[in-house]
Amino acid sequence: MSHPPSASPRFARAIPEGDDRERSVCSDCGFVDYENPKVVVGTVATITLPEGERILLCRRAIMPRAGFWTLPAGYLELNESPAVGAAREAWEEARAKLEIDQLLAVYAIERISQVQLIYRARLVDPAVSAGPESQEVGLFAWGEIPWDHLAFPSVEWALSHWRETSGESAFAPRSNPSGETGRMSGRFAAG
Amino acid sequence: MSHPPSASPRFARAIPEGDDRERSVCSDCGFVDYENPKVVVGTVATITLPEGERILLCRRAIMPRAGFWTLPAGYLELNESPAVGAAREAWEEARAKLEIDQLLAVYAIERISQVQLIYRARLVDPAVSAGPESQEVGLFAWGEIPWDHLAFPSVEWALSHWRETSGESAFAPRSNPSGETGRMSGRFAAG
Numbered sequence: 001m002s003h004p005p006s007a008s009p010r011f012a013r014a015i016p017e018g019d020d021r022e023r024s025v026c027s028d029c030g031f032v033d034y035e036n037p038k039v040v041v042g043t044v045a046t047i048t049l050p051e052g053e054r055i056l057l058c059r060r061a062i063m064p065r066a067g068f069w070t071l072p073a074g075y076l077e078l079n080e081s082p083a084v085g086a087a088r089e090a091w092e093e094a095r096a097k098l099e100i101d102q103l104l105a106v107y108a109i110e111r112i113s114q115v116q117l118i119y120r121a122r123l124v125d126p127a128v129s130a131g132p133e134s135q136e137v138g139l140f141a142w143g144e145i146p147w148d149h150l151a152f153p154s155v156e157w158a159l160s161h162w163r164e165t166s167g168e169s170a171f172a173p174r175s176n177p178s179g180e181t182g183r184m185s186g187r188f189a190a191g
Numbered sequence: 192m193s194h195p196p197s198a199s200p201r202f203a204r205a206i207p208e209g210d211d212r213e214r215s216v217c218s219d220c221g222f223v224d225y226e227n228p229k230v231v232v233g234t235v236a237t238i239t240l241p242e243g244e245r246i247l248l249c250r251r252a253i254m255p256r257a258g259f260w261t262l263p264a265g266y267l268e269l270n271e272s273p274a275v276g277a278a279r280e281a282w283e284e285a286r287a288k289l290e291i292d293q294l295l296a297v298y299a300i301e302r303i304s305q306v307q308l309i310y311r312a313r314l315v316d317p318a319v320s321a322g323p324e325s326q327e328v329g330l331f332a333w334g335e336i337p338w339d340h341l342a343f344p345s346v347e348w349a350l351s352h353w354r355e356t357s358g359e360s361a362f363a364p365r366s367n368p369s370g371e372t373g374r375m376s377g378r379f380a381a382g
Contacts, residue, residue, distance in 0.1 A: 018253075018323065021268075036229050037267050039306055062209075076228050077212075081299035082306055083366070092211075102363040106294060106308065108272035115230055115273055115308075117297065132209060170363045172293040175274070 037113040041086040042073025044162040045098045047123035047139065054139035055159070056123060058093045060151055061135045068151035071118070071158055072096065074133075082117045090121070094137040095129045098122060105161050105174040107154045109182040118158045120165070153182050228304040232276040233264025235353040236289045238314035238330065245330035246350070247314060249284045251342055252326045259342035262309070262349055263287065265324075273308045281312070285328040286320045289313060296352050296365040298345045300373040309349045311356070344373050 014025040016032050024033040045056040057069045072090040076082060083100045090096040098121040107116040128137050140146075142163065150156050161174040176182070205216040207223050215224040236247040248260045263281040267273060274291045281287040289312040298307040319328050331337075333354065341347050352365040367373070 034266070035269055036227065037269060037271070038227050039230060075225070076306065078226055078228060078304045079301045080228070080304075081301055081367075082297060083299075103294075103297060106273060108274075110270045110272055113269045113271075115267065117306075170361060172361050173364060176272075 035113075037115055039076040039082065039085075040073055040114055040116040041076050041082045041089060041119070042071045042116065042158070043086045043090055043098060043100070043119045043121040044071060044104060044158050045090055045096060045121040045123045046162075047126050049126060049139070052141055054126070054141060055145065055162075056090070056094055056096055056128060057138055057140055057145070058130070058134040059136045059138075060133065061130070062133050065151035067135065068149050069146050070151040070155050073116070073118070076117075083119060086117070086119045086121070091131070093131045093134050095127075095131055096137075097124045099124060102170075103173045104165065105158055107157060107176050107182070109154065111181060111183070114182075116154055118154075118161075120162060148187060150187075153180060153184070153188055226304075228306055230267040230273065230276075231264055231305055231307040232267050232273045232280060232310070233262045233307065233349070234277045234281055234289060234291070234310045234312040235262060235295060235349050236281055236287060236312040236314045237353075238317050240317060240330070243332055245317070245332060246336065246353075247281070247285055247287055247319060248329055248331055248336070249321070249325040250327045250329075251324065252321070253324050256342035258326065259340050260337050261342040261346050264307070264309070267308075274310060277308070277310045277312070282322070284322045284325050286318075286322055287328075288315045290315060293361075294364045295356065296349055298348060298367050298373070300345065302372060302374070305373075307345055309345075309352075311353060339378060341379075344371060344375070344379055 011024045011033060012027050013022045015022055016025060046053055058072055059069050060066050072093040074089040076085040087098055087100060090098050101120040101122060104120045105118045130137050157177055165171045202215045202224060203218050204213045206213055207216060238245055249263055250260050251257050263284040265280040267276040278289055278291060281289050292311040292313060295311045296309045321328050348368055356362045
């Protein structure tokens with residue numbers, strides 16, 4: 001199935017037979033380089049400590065939005081299920097071991113062709129630490145969340161949707177808040 | 192963001208800095224050609240007629256599994272939200288106009304790096320007809336579903352999960368039945 005770009009440098013925009021939009025097509029062999037949306041998988045992972053419920057957040061060490069707080073999340077890999085990928089990201093970014101509960105939300109960031117699958121999860125151990133893509137990680141009470149220093153709108157959406165579905169054992173996953181596209185403006189402007 | 196394959200034919204497998212697995216990397220400019228899982232969006236679309244509830248199925252006109260019955264589904268396009276994509280596929284394959292209800296299931300077909308987002312939907316009009324990728328389309332009572340002529344295991348899963356959640360207004364989306372990978376064996380062997 002694989003046609004590495006190196007095998008044929010002769011790609012041009014064309015509408016493949018039976019298709020209805022332009023794609024990158026190899027003029028040597030007809031291979032169509034379909035471009036597809038990317039899947040981001042992540043979690044709102046929590047643990048109940050003696051002092052109350054805490055939410056795992058990571059402070060980004062990488063661009064974009066280095067220094068801002070986010071949920072553990074990243075691109076789903078080939079041959080990986082979304083729930084497994086979400087747990088992997090929590091390990092990579094926060095050395096967090098967790099159990100996936102259920103799908104909290106499906107967000108569409110159409111501008112950048114991203115589909116985000118965000119799961120609700122339980123941290124099985126409060127011992128977390130920064131992985132290579134995090135400056136630091138922390139367990140936050142709801143009232144301590146650094147709302148003015150969140151990395152992306154969808155982090156705010158997921159936290160709100162987590163709060164909204166707290167205590168519910170079966171619910172329909174949330175989607176983008178009405179009218180919200182994930183645009184990086186206001187508090188989320190580049191900085 | 193775009194680095195067309197034509198711009199540099201010199202891709203080689205390498206582990207990019209800060210990464211932990213091999214990617215296709217351009218030896219000219221360092222561009223990393225990440226390969227990503229693909230998102231399939233589809234629907235179990237139903238309508239209640241005087242004679243009872245009916246489910247929309249399409250008989251495939253294209254490979255793989257031409258001649259077998261499937262749900263309207265296909266690849267999510269760039270800059271498209273999953274729900275919009277699912278409705279588009281129903282139009283393309285069955286000229287069906289529908290209203291998306293809620294997410295029925297997230298299936299992972301890891302072997303082919305596919306994530307399937309299947310929605311429950313209401314057909315707003317029983318007038319459906321075959322689009323270019325369908326030989327025919329039909330509205331089936333539950334007892335009329337051609338179980339022995341379904342195209343893919345996930346079609347069977349989605350129909351079963353639709354039945355299981357029938358009448359529920361809020362539920363957690365289903366995932367692969369336990370131990371099921373979507374392997375094309377038994378009834379689903381190439382044919």
